[in-house]
Amino acid sequence: MFASLSPEKTDLGKMDAESLWHSLVQHKPFSQKPPKCMAKGVGCYVTDTDGVEYFDGVSGLWCVNVGYGRQELAQVAYEQMVDLAYFPITSMSHEPGIRLAHKLLELLGYEGKVFFSTSGSEANETAFKIARQYHAQTAPAGSGPRYKIISRYRGYHGHTMGALSATAQAERKLKYEPLVPGFFHVSPPYHYRFGDGQPENVYNAACLRELEQTILYEGAESVAAVIVEPIISGGGVIPPTEGYLRGVREICDRTGILLIYDEVVNGFGRTGKMFGHQHWGVEPDIISFAKGLTSGYMPLSATAVKQHVFEAFLDEPGTDSHFRHITTYGGTPVCTAVSLRSIEILEREGLCERAAEMGDYLLSKLQRLLDHPNVGDVRGKGLLLGIELVKDKVSKTPLDSDIVATVPRYCMDKQVIIGRNTNTIPGFTNVLIMAPPLVISQEDADRLADTVCDAVFAMPSS
Numbered sequence: 001m002f003a004s005l006s007p008e009k010t011d012l013g014k015m016d017a018e019s020l021w022h023s024l025v026q027h028k029p030f031s032q033k034p035p036k037c038m039a040k041g042v043g044c045y046v047t048d049t050d051g052v053e054y055f056d057g058v059s060g061l062w063c064v065n066v067g068y069g070r071q072e073l074a075q076v077a078y079e080q081m082v083d084l085a086y087f088p089i090t091s092m093s094h095e096p097g098i099r100l101a102h103k104l105l106e107l108l109g110y111e112g113k114v115f116f117s118t119s120g121s122e123a124n125e126t127a128f129k130i131a132r133q134y135h136a137q138t139a140p141a142g143s144g145p146r147y148k149i150i151s152r153y154r155g156y157h158g159h160t161m162g163a164l165s166a167t168a169q170a171e172r173k174l175k176y177e178p179l180v181p182g183f184f185h186v187s188p189p190y191h192y193r194f195g196d197g198q199p200e201n202v203y204n205a206a207c208l209r210e211l212e213q214t215i216l217y218e219g220a221e222s223v224a225a226v227i228v229e230p231i232i233s234g235g236g237v238i239p240p241t242e243g244y245l246r247g248v249r250e251i252c253d254r255t256g257i258l259l260i261y262d263e264v265v266n267g268f269g270r271t272g273k274m275f276g277h278q279h280w281g282v283e284p285d286i287i288s289f290a291k292g293l294t295s296g297y298m299p300l301s302a303t304a305v306k307q308h309v310f311e312a313f314l315d316e317p318g319t320d321s322h323f324r325h326i327t328t329y330g331g332t333p334v335c336t337a338v339s340l341r342s343i344e345i346l347e348r349e350g351l352c353e354r355a356a357e358m359g360d361y362l363l364s365k366l367q368r369l370l371d372h373p374n375v376g377d378v379r380g381k382g383l384l385l386g387i388e389l390v391k392d393k394v395s396k397t398p399l400d401s402d403i404v405a406t407v408p409r410y411c412m413d414k415q416v417i418i419g420r421n422t423n424t425i426p427g428f429t430n431v432l433i434m435a436p437p438l439v440i441s442q443e444d445a446d447r448l449a450d451t452v453c454d455a456v457f458a459m460p461s462s
């Protein structure tokens with residue numbers, strides 16, 4: 001029977017089972033325990049409706065960068081709702097939108113334009129449409145369309161049809177194909193797994209050769225853009241090899257292809273700098289932001305382009321060269337006002353630096369895991385960390401999923417939430433993921449590292 005819609009706590013589990021569709025779990029048997037229902041968050045902690053408190057080692061979905069319970073973000077949202085809750089920026093404007101676009105370009109350090117949407121997927125869809133239209137408006141007369149998009153295996157770029165087409169994780173696409181034509185994938189620079197003992201620079205050159213060769217085989221003049229996360233996040237926390245981003249930039253420059261960075265996870269301090277790509281000093285043509293843009297307090301994303309890209313859209317009124325792409329909720333006054341304040345908090349509290357410092361601390365504490373026969377690699381940058389579990393260190397065969405799953409479960413029993421790359425690459429769901437809020441204290445970092453280490457050492461043998 002359908003439970004009455006009373007808000008009483010005791011009915012929530014039943015109501016959840018009757019009505020709420022959760023995307024990463026099976027819903028049978030219906031008698032199973034209802035999912036934990038969170039009611040409050042402060043700093044790095046969330047508390048469920050039974051009053052049990054958990055350390056959130058993954059910042060929700062890797063987005064609550066400034067931590068939970070920020071009163072000032074609520075206050076800013078409240079005041080903005082009272083002043084002007086909504087107004088579109090399709091052809092008119094509002095102050096928080098203007099200020100945020102300006103702030104993002106200031107942080108990026110270059111001239112350009114910013115387009116707002118509501119999710120990371122849409123930010124990437126926007127980037128793909130901009131790239132295609134850019135080429136349509138700059139290509140020499142008589143040339144064919146540049147429409148292909150190249151991404152890397154293991155990369156995740158979103159759930160909508162175009163963004164999912166760029167996503168190169170087979171399990172995410174299962175039963176949704178065929179997707180959008182024109183999307184191709186190449187190998188990521190994954191030295192731990194595929195370096196085969198080669199020095200990093202040799203392996204890096206091989207990855208770049210594969211990218212360039214793919215472009216040549218496809219016909220460079222048909223390729224619009226290459227999209228990369230500076231550090232692959234959901235695909236298993238894979239930092240690039242040294243020289244990789246520079247190499248991709250050079251290939252794009254040689255072939256007239258636009259370079260898109262997906263900074264949806266990497267951005268806003270997560271990796272220890274404001275933006276992930278700033279570790280390597282290589283700039284893109286287009287960049288996508290979401291998640292940490294508002295620290296998850298409001299649904300907002302952005303696609304920023306450099307001025308030379310924007311200039312391809314300049315023409316006389318009445319022509320069709322403007323960007324004909326509309327989003328009702330992209331960049332509302334409330335979302336942009338909250339984003340501005342969230343960025344202010346990141347800067348005021350030095351949270352990028354804190355992420356760098358605490359990330360180094362966590363990484364060094366987790367090194368002891370390398371003594372375990374099933375721990376192949378411990379890696380990451382800032383507060384984006386991964387632990388790759390293998391059957392043995394020589395073959396590097398991924399550890400059985402059932403055994404890997406014992407680790408997050410053990411942590412959850414100790415009220416510590418960590419992640420894992422499930423539903424991504426068939427047979428490769430063997431990376432544990434940590435991405436705590438950037439406000440993490442040293443004491444909490446100790447708790448996180450100790451719990452994860454205990455959990456790994458408590459795994460059943462393979």
Ligand SMILES: Cc1ncc(COP(=O)(O)O)c(C=O)c1O
Pocket residue numbers: 061118119120121122124156157158159229233234262263264265290291
């Ligand atoms: C790297 C990356 N890009 C894009 C997205 C899509 O963002 P959203 O879920 O907001 O659509 C995600 C989501 O996790 C992501 O990790």
